[in-house]
Amino acid sequence: MSRARSRPAVFIHGLGMHSSSWAPWLELFDAEGYHVSAPGWPGDGETPEATRNNSESLNNRGIAEVTDHYAEFISELPMPPVVIGHSIGGLIAQKLLGSGFASACVAIAPAQFKGVLTLAPVQLRTVLPVVGRPWLRTKTWSHTAESYHRACANGISRVESDRLFADHAIPAPGLPLFQAGLANAMPRSEAAVDTRSERGPLLMFAGGLDRTVPEATVRSAYRIQRRNPAVTELVVLADRGHCMSADHGWRELGDTALEFLAGNLPAGPGET
Numbered sequence: 001m002s003r004a005r006s007r008p009a010v011f012i013h014g015l016g017m018h019s020s021s022w023a024p025w026l027e028l029f030d031a032e033g034y035h036v037s038a039p040g041w042p043g044d045g046e047t048p049e050a051t052r053n054n055s056e057s058l059n060n061r062g063i064a065e066v067t068d069h070y071a072e073f074i075s076e077l078p079m080p081p082v083v084i085g086h087s088i089g090g091l092i093a094q095k096l097l098g099s100g101f102a103s104a105c106v107a108i109a110p111a112q113f114k115g116v117l118t119l120a121p122v123q124l125r126t127v128l129p130v131v132g133r134p135w136l137r138t139k140t141w142s143h144t145a146e147s148y149h150r151a152c153a154n155g156i157s158r159v160e161s162d163r164l165f166a167d168h169a170i171p172a173p174g175l176p177l178f179q180a181g182l183a184n185a186m187p188r189s190e191a192a193v194d195t196r197s198e199r200g201p202l203l204m205f206a207g208g209l210d211r212t213v214p215e216a217t218v219r220s221a222y223r224i225q226r227r228n229p230a231v232t233e234l235v236v237l238a239d240r241g242h243c244m245s246a247d248h249g250w251r252e253l254g255d256t257a258l259e260f261l262a263g264n265l266p267a268g269p270g271e272t
């Protein structure tokens with residue numbers, strides 16, 4: 001039996017996108033023999049529409065609470081899974097990898113963790129509409145179709161951007177943005193990642209057109225993560241924006257991730 005055929009894979013969405021956005025990935029990884037799941041964040045509804053209709057349930061949800069939510073889910077699995085996360089979900093996936101809850105990690109345009117010092121001006125401009133309003137720290141916020149295209153989907157057409165927004169966009173808690181943005185000023189930041197512990201392989205993706213977590217930010221995180229003895233790789237897609245895990249080009253990332261895992265995934269209990 002191949003390693004993939006007995007390995008769970010858990011997908012973690014980022015701010016403002018419902019777990020339904022992972023549907024093509026679930027199909028792809030399932031076809032490769034992974035046991036797939038994409039649980040939502042605490043407070044998410046079963047569908048994007050249900051989440052939009054109850055946005056208050058996401059108020060004041062922080063990085064630690066969301067990480068603990070996934071750690072609890074993972075603890076019920078037969079073995080540590082592969083975790084695949086996007087944006088803040090990519091930060092959470094790295095936290096799970098560093099704390100031993102994951103056997104391998106794929107972090108797509110991952111939000112910066114404590115210790116990452118490179119924040120490009122375009123990134124600051126993108127998050128300013130939220131972090132510039134302190135009262136949103138404990139509340140939710142939502143992209144408009146226009147702001148979603150400008151910040152997340154600038155690498156694709158407005159038509160496709162609007163479709164993704166209509167199909168998968170949801171309100172987002174403001175707290176994780178404040179926590180990631182102020183991580184280096186907080187002694188006990190919830191955005192901290194253990195990058196020194198013994199861990200499995202890590203693959204990071206960066207988009208050259210990304211305005212939310214720019215390539216420079218991901219490269220800075222990669223320079224820290226590659227100090228770990230474990231396999232750590234960075235793939236930069238020059239013509240891709242922040243929504244690259246959900247737009248029409250998602251398959252390039254999916255195939256690259258599967259190839260990376262096939263070559264680097266360590267054997268689990270009972271695997272050969």
